[in-house]
Each structure stands twice: as structure tokens, then as C-alpha cells.
Amino acid sequence: MKLIFLGAPGAGKGTQAENVQQKLNIPAISTGNILKEAVRNQTPLGLQAKGFMDAGQLVPDELIIGIIKERLSRADCEKGFILDGVPRTVAQAEALDAMGVTIDRVVNIEVPDETIIVRMAGRRACPSCGATYHLDFKPPAVEGICDKCGTALIQRSDDHPDTVKERLKVYHIQTQPLEDYYGKKGILTTVVGQQELSDTTRLTFKALGISE
Numbered sequence: 092m093k094l095i096f097l098g099a100p101g102a103g104k105g106t107q108a109e110n111v112q113q114k115l116n117i118p119a120i121s122t123g124n125i126l127k128e129a130v131r132n133q134t135p136l137g138l139q140a141k142g143f144m145d146a147g148q149l150v151p152d153e154l155i156i157g158i159i160k161e162r163l164s165r166a167d168c169e170k171g172f173i174l175d176g177v178p179r180t181v182a183q184a185e186a187l188d189a190m191g192v193t194i195d196r197v198v199n200i201e202v203p204d205e206t207i208i209v210r211m212a213g214r215r216a217c218p219s220c221g222a223t224y225h226l227d228f229k230p231p232a233v234e235g236i237c238d239k240c241g242t243a244l245i246q247r248s249d250d251h252p253d254t255v256k257e258r259l260k261v262y263h264i265q266t267q268p269l270e271d272y273y274g275k276k277g278i279l280t281t282v283v284g285q286q287e288l289s290d291t292t293r294l295t296f297k298a299l300g301i302s303e
């Protein structure tokens with residue numbers, strides 16, 4: 092299966108993509124994670140992307156299309172894959188089409204903006220190993236300290252409430268048109284994000300015809 096997970100930042104698409112990845116044994120590819128790792132390692136890609144990410148803006152399409160072309164050409168994508176957080180613009184979706192990639196289904200996870208703003212305010216990340224936490228839903232064992240490597244946790248600049256509001260604005264303007272793009276192709280399913288994570292997972296599996 093070749094799948095796309097669409098949804099606003101913080102809607103929970105990454106979590107659901109991981110659930111489906113485990114169930115179907117196909118890779119979940121997150122351009123957000125690839126870019127964050129590049130920023131942490133200060134690679135040329137990371138240096139180019141950082142300013143856009145910190146400001147809550149999208150990274151230019153050419154960079155994203157380059158990442159995706161390289162990633163999809165690897166052997167582990169032959170059986171299928173899940174694209175998490177990409178495409179995020181119509182130009183990126185068109186580039187996938189031009190690469191001859193046929194997507195089977197697009198799952199659109201829908202969560203109100205107000206819920207997202209509250210949720211993202213609680214996110215914390217480890218600047219050293221990249222592990223992520225949430226003050227309410229996934230707290231570290233020791234407050235403020237990474238379980239995996241013991242580094243002090245931070246709130247990433249792109250999770251600050253002002254940046255989140257900017258990211259949501261960008262989402263509505265640049266990414267939401269993809270609902271129409273894939274809706275017209277007849278492959279879009281919308282899942283309404285639930286308060287309980289397990290309920291959203293159940294609805295996501297149902298949308299994909301996967302047994303729990």
C-alpha cells in the first residue's frame with residue numbers, strides 16, 4: 092500500500108503513521124523528522140531548512156522533492172510506504188505524480204485548530220537525541236529530563252504557541268488544497284481525530300480496511 096497521511100501539524104498523523112507502519116510493515120517517511128535530524132546534525136540540508144522551520148514556514152518544494160525522490164528510491168519502499176507530512180503543497184503532490192508514484196489512499200486526520208494549539212503547547216523534545224515527549228500525554232520519567240539520554244528537554248521553537256499559529260495558517264493556505272486534489276482523484280478518506288488516541292487509531296485502521 093502506498094499511503095499519504097494528511098493533517099495539520101499536531102493533528103496526530105505521525106502517531107497514526109507509526110501505528111500503521113507497525114501493522115503493515117512498510118516504512119513511514121516523515122519529511123519533518125528527516126529535516127529535524129538534518130538540523131540537529133547541521134548538515135547542508137539542515138542549514139538551508141532551519142530558518143524556514145523556526146519561522147513556522149514550509150521548506151522550499153525543491154528541497155522536499157529531492158528528499159522524497161531519494162527516499163522512495165530505496166529498496167524498503169518497494170512493497171509500499173506511508174508518507175507522513177508530505178506532500179504539503181500542490182507542487183509537491185504534482186511532483187509525486189510526475190515521478191509515477193500511484194497513491195492508493197490518503198488519510199486526512201481532522202482536528203480543530205484550538206485543540207492543536209493546546210496540545211502543542213505541551214510538547215517537549217530532546218535537543219540531543221530527538222526523542223519527543225508531552226507534559227500531559229507522554230511525560231518523561233524525571234521531569235524535564237530525556238529518558239533516553241539524560242539531556243535537559245526543551246520546547247522546540249516551532250512548538251511555541253506563536254509559531255504554531257503561523258504553522259496552522261500556512262497549513263490552511265498551502266496544504267489544505269490537497270484535500271481537494273486527492274478528493275477529486277477519489278482516494279481521500281477523512282478521519283476525525285478523537286480525544287482518546289486509541290479511538291483515532293481504530294478509525295484510522297477502519298479507513299484503511301486493516302483489522303486491529
Ligand code: AMP
Nearest residue numbers: 100122123144148149150155176177179
Ligand atoms: P513536521 O514535524 O512534519 O510538522 O515538520 C516540521 C517542519 O519541517 C515544518 O514546520 C516545515 O517547516 C518542515 N517540513 C516538513 N515537511 C515538509 C514538507 N513536506 N514541505 C515543506 N516543509 C516541510
